[in-house]
Amino acid sequence: MPSETRSAGGDTRTFLGAIMRNPFELGAIAPSSKAVARLAASIVPDTHDAVVVELGAGGGVISDAIRERLPPGGRQLAVELNDDMVRHLRHSRPWLEVAAGDAADLGKVLGRAGVAQADAVISSLPWTLFDEQRQKSILDEVSATLVQGGRFSTVITLSAMPSRRFRRFRGLLEHTFTGVGTMGPVWLNVPPALVFTASRSRPGSKG
Template structure:
């Protein structure tokens, strides 16, 4: 318990330092709350040996929620672009497989790690910092990396919902996945947030979100 408490304190300090150094990569003013992290991790299946990939792990609060749900024998991978966050995740969570890289290269990164499909992909990527082409590309990488019937979740704050870039992302979600739903909102998150969940149709493994 003590080591988890110390890691959590370091999470926030590292996160806030990274925001100051690189506000245009983080896309948040604070780490997700534990309640949001639990909702995001709710797509983790209870299948033994499941593979779960997290995109934009940041300080690690959602990584912990995924770990809490992942059955024994599962594989948990975090893809993170920010060097400070990668360093922090590797130091604070030695059990987590951290890949330093861009979610836009997801297929190639997973292939290099020997992963052919993910049963769930959990994101807290800053979608409104991506232009439409980047959004479509990253969502395509996600869809083509998911196993048939695989589940995707992504955290978003209520503050971005009216933005044109978010509305484009929301339309892309509908075009990419067979079903899209929401969990939340979580009002005590800073700022309040909700989680989109999405599922590929059984048997579907797509690279086409256009």
């Protein structure tokens, strides 16, 4: 699906303003680059009734990349916690179904939108700002949301990888899902980033 022309500068200004007002809610210094967005969106399936959920849509760069790959008849939802970004996304991307809410309550948020399961979940959440319980809660919600064979991708900056919280996140990712891999790095992103991918969790891995 082609995207309408819009102001990338407007996306960036809104994103940076939201960071200044609530830096711990967004957890980034700049929107994802288009190259990172394309990598993250590469897991979008080519089926015409696919449901794709984005966590932490921010300024909408990844939302645009998802839309470009999603076949006609697919459904795209963006779950965003920050009020400023929710308003921005609804104004700048009227075609995008935006659900205001917390990824830790993903099942409830999607239930209110009439969605039971998704074929793909794509995230740019700031995992290293979360404690272990919040990391686990969100990953468990993603796992419960995905259909059998569904895919998950998430953006991780290289600057976050030496941290203890990243190592803990990586362990939870491998415990919760199968087929964990990486794409990238994208050096021109600010900061440089990888995209981690995974498949739906093993039966009985939650708990």
